[in-house]
Amino acid sequence: MEFLGYFFALLIGLILGIIGGGGSILGVPAFVYLFKMDAISATTLSLFVVGVVSAFGAIGNARHGNIDLRTALVFGIPSVFSIIFVRKIILPHLPENLINVGEIHIQKNVFILVMFAFLMLLSSIRMILGNSNIESKNHSPQYPLLITQGIAVGMITGMIGAGGGFLIVPALVMLLNLEMKKAIGTSLLIISINSLLGFVSSENISNLNWEFLSIFTFISIIGLFIGIRxxxxxxxxxxxxxxxxxxxxxxxxxxxxxxxxx
Known part of the structure; x- marks a missing residue:
């Protein structure tokens, strides 16, 4: 199972390198089902892997001029505050038995994983349909809506450890009129900053198995470069x-x- 888990690490980078996103969504399932971690630990490790691998992807896009720094700040700052709020305030205070109503008993771990699974469904639909239906519909930038979207993405990233690129890219195209390549590059920068700050603001990161996390991340980075080629x-x-x-x-x-x- 561990061998399969490390294969998923390679796949994360590979997919990111080939299609410019999406691979990071495999992190949490790999940590939970192949390395037998709880949901909170899985989302914490996923944030680190997503952040580092996306950073390498963002650097590559920056070299080709496909990053809009102003947009990254406008979207990213609200996201960062949202992520820190979730990781510092909401998650640590959620009870283990989250919902107890009659015969319905839902634990925190189950709730997080089901939320993550629904995000996977939304992301998969976006990938299956493609980006042909995403186009700019505004003559002027819609910054208030972009800030609201940033807060929402931050909540998602903080709660379930996913980058949310499939939400960020359409927002940048439709609300700010960015071309697709620049939207993808800017999205990778936002995801990297959000994920790494979300990781740093998580609890008990000093108790993580850093050797394992380093190996997993290193394999993902190798996959990224293979995917780019x-x-x-x-x-x-x-x-x-x-x-x-x-x-x-x-x-x-x-x-x-x-x-x-x-």
Whole structure:
């Protein structure tokens, strides 16, 4: 199972390198189901891996001028405050038995994993449908809406340890009129900053197995560089729907397992 887990580490970077996003959504399932971690630990480690790997992706985009720093700040600052609020205030104070109503008993771990699974479903649908239906609809930048979106993405990232790129990219295109390449590059920078600050603001990071986390992250970075080389020969748009179906199946599996067989 650990070997399969490290394969997922490679896959995280590989997918990110080929299609510019999406791979980080595999982190939490790998940590929970293959390395047998609880949901809080899994989201914490995922934040670190997502942050570091996205940073490498952002550096590559910066070299090609595909990052808008002003946009990253406008979107990122509200996100950061939102993430820190979730990781410092909300998560530590959620009771282990989150919902107890009659015969319905939902634990915190199950709640987080089901939320993550629903995010996987939304992300998979976006990948299957593609970005052809995402286009700029505004003549002037919509900064208030962008800030609101930043807060929402921060809440999601802080709660379940996912970057939320499939939400950020459409927001940057539709609300700020950014071209797709620049939206993806800017999204990677936002995800990197959000994830790493979310990781730092998490509890008990001093007790983490840093050797394991370093190895997992290093393998993901290797996957990223392999994916970037492959992307020069294969059109990532053609592979994105196939990966979307894979994520969809995984998301359904997580919901069924956590809701019916936990």
């Amino acid at each position: 492959i992307s020069k020969k294969i059109d990532g748009k053609k592979l994105k729907p196939a990966f979307g179906w894979f994520v969809l199946i995984m998301g359904i599996y997580m919901i069924v397992k956590e809701v019916f067989f936990h």
